[in-house]
Ligand SMILES: Cc1ncc(C[n+]2csc(CCOP(=O)(O)OP(=O)(O)O)c2C)c(N)n1
């Protein structure tokens with residue numbers, strides 16, 4: 001659907017788990033195993049990639065000044081969230097750190113928020129909260145993605161129905177990914193030379209914490225790794241008290 005970059009021959013709509021189980025049943029019972037050398041090659045490749053991700057995360061943390069490295073944010077969420085949590089994400093630039101650190105070992109359920117285009121993660125998170133009110137539901141999204149979501153309607157719905165969610169804004173103060181292709185295709189161009197990409201920054205930085213407060217929730221801005229764990233604990237306590245919470249976390253990249 002939508003903006004998928006992959007050629008599609010068959011589209012199967014519906015519940016992913018049920019669809020995958022049904023597809024599995026239709027596969028031949030004994031699938032041929034891939035050659036052993038290919039398995040070894042892929043395992044080694046994966047181990048190298050995970051190790052490199054760890055090294056990069058540690059370096060970013062050591063250099064962090066006035067923002068939280070994305071890896072540190074996702075590690076902290078991984079530590080703090082109950083294993084039964086459901087995470088809806090609408091993350092772009094921080095996707096590698098999210099995959100490696102947020103989903104490291106706890107069996108969180110994950111839903112990808114942007115179905116074809118940005119703007120669907122908060123509605124998806126609330127739909128999940130309606131279906132699974134006993135679970136901790138987290139919506140992790142970029143500051144740009146937040147602007148595409150029906151924020152007021154979402155927090156209003158959460159307040160009206162008593163269905164609190166935790167919204168984590170990965171606030172890199174802009175539409176960071178939108179400069180990637182300019183850098184790639186015009187590395188010597190005026191935008192790269194001058195640092196003027198137009199439309200990539202969100203300025204002045206809005207105080208996103210206030211958005212949830214208008215609907216009876218609690219918001220907080222986090223600008224450095226030292227404040228992070230306590231802020232997440234306060235947000236989870238807010239959820240336990242039946243109110244939505246928003247963490248506006250200044251992140252890199
Ligand atoms: C409806 C819609 N409009 C535009 C886009 C193009 N787009 C993809 S990522 C992105 C930027 C999102 O910004 P943010 O969530 O802050 O992520 P960052 O790039 O900073 O990681 C945009 C505008 C889109 N995917 N969907």
Ligand SMILES: [Mg+2]
Pocket residue numbers: 142143144145170171172173174175176
């Ligand atoms: Mg952004």
